[in-house]
Amino acid sequence: MSTLAIDKAGPTRKVKLRSMSRDRTWALRWSYFFLVLFAIFFLIPPIYMLITSLKSSAEISAATNPWWVFHPTLSNYVELLTSNQFLRFFWNSSMISIVVVIVTMLISIPAAFALARMKFWGSATLATGVFLTYLIPDSLLFIPLFKMLAVVQDITGITLLNRWYVLVFIYPTLTVPFCTWIMIGYFASIPKELDEAALIDGASWLQTLTRIFIPVALPGLIAATIFAFTVSWAQFLYPLVFTTSIDQLVLPVGITTTLIKGDVFNWGQIMTGALLGAAPPLVIYAFLMDYYIAGLTAGATKG
């Protein structure tokens, strides 16, 4: 960093310029050097997952060099992808995440539209309230929610605990506030002339929303969708508390509870499972990185 300093000693303009460009090259070199170090730190766990997932149990317990695969094998992948239990976890996770994304969008888009464009009594308070709700963490609500589900189950006779579908109702509490918040930002940035024109042409509020707001704010919509999906895919606490039977578990809980049998850790399979579980968000991220980052920064920059 210190190489960024400008050489004040340079007596003439010419010398000073040259030293500045030399400083820049050095700053760049140092930047690359430290970036490589940080990249190693940031990428060690995923890379180690990959390395271990390619090893057989025999090679892992032989305690050879952990950073190298001597006899690469896909047996862990084959075993997991043919195991009904693992596929069940994957299916549960996918179902829940997709339904939650749809529910989130159905709730937050209309609400964001109303909050961004239709000034009504209490709309500003509600917008602030939505943002505050986003700051309430899951670890504050899991105990009362657990008890609530038990009580509702007793009263109505509908089985709620230990059923994966109950998560579809719970997860929107995590996704809807943030999605509404960033959609308010995106909707508010649409020029008023657009919907005024639509209104003059006789469009109803609903038509204004579906024909103008949704198409124009599509990037924001994609960012919100990615957020909702990754949050529901990664959620760990609620499924850990609300579901226990093996056929009701989602991927993160399933891997942490079933692949550890007693004190025996089958690390090859655990790492394979973790990698496969991390794959959907990683693939989405790889293809839609700009939307992902837009969604990430929107919370603070679109006030």
Next chain:
Amino acid sequence: MADVVVEQGRLSRAASPRKRASLRNAMGRKSTVAFFLTLPLILLIALLVLYPAFYSVYLATLNKAMTKFVGLSNFTFLFKRETFWMVVRQSCIFAITAVVFKALIGFIVAHFVHNIPGKKQRKWRGMLLVPWVIPPAMSTLAWLWLFDPSYSAFNYTLSFFGIGPIPWLGDTFWARFSVILVNVWYGAPFFLIMYLAALKSVPDQLYEAAAIDGANWWQKIWHITLPMMRNIIAITTLFSLIVTFANFDIVRILTSGGPLDRTHLFATWAFQVGIQSSDIPLGACVSLFMVPILAVAAVFILRDVNKRGNEA
């Protein structure tokens, strides 16, 4: 939008009383439409966020079997337990240390990435955000394996430097260190992205002017970068403080609070007390202790976000 309606109102007022009535209908329709559009949101927040939050306060005043109102005796019981004070201290140490390191690493790495020209910057940014993208439960499993007592890849590597096997998760100090390390690893990329976005919004002319005035790199950071990024730094730090303070996944998977409860946070201890030992009132009580700190952070965030909204 409201402007249009008002203008239409002015026009119709000039026209005829019948039209005024239809205008009133339209206004009525507008608020009705708005009500129905926000109704699902209001219901969701009321039923599944606000109600449980207050229900939690009620639960905290019951006895273990949840049959009798016991007032504040759950709280007084906690105050007398040494484990509780340990959890308070550990949560604070954990949250503050982790957030400080996340912010520092994020700030430093953001500068390095910012130095990289054009297209390569995108590639580096993409690579460095990976920890944030992987579900924390999954990546923590990889860390657990890296910290494994007998097969630790870290200890294998360190043994070449003559550093003896480190009990990553077995010893109080190292267990706390490891839990914080994993949290920093997971959260630093978020800071990196936020700070990078903020750095890009600082006009280059400011730095050029400073360079002409003979400012060194430290003066540039202190007098230009930090003031310009002040708001983003505040929001990101406070937000991260909330999330880190309420963290559950990492500690649960890595240590489950061990060794001897030395890494428990409010969330993991509440889980152990409330769900695993099925003392729901006491668990609710433990998690309620997060509220004051979360509330303070939330108030400051709200202030900063509103300020930002007014500036823009």
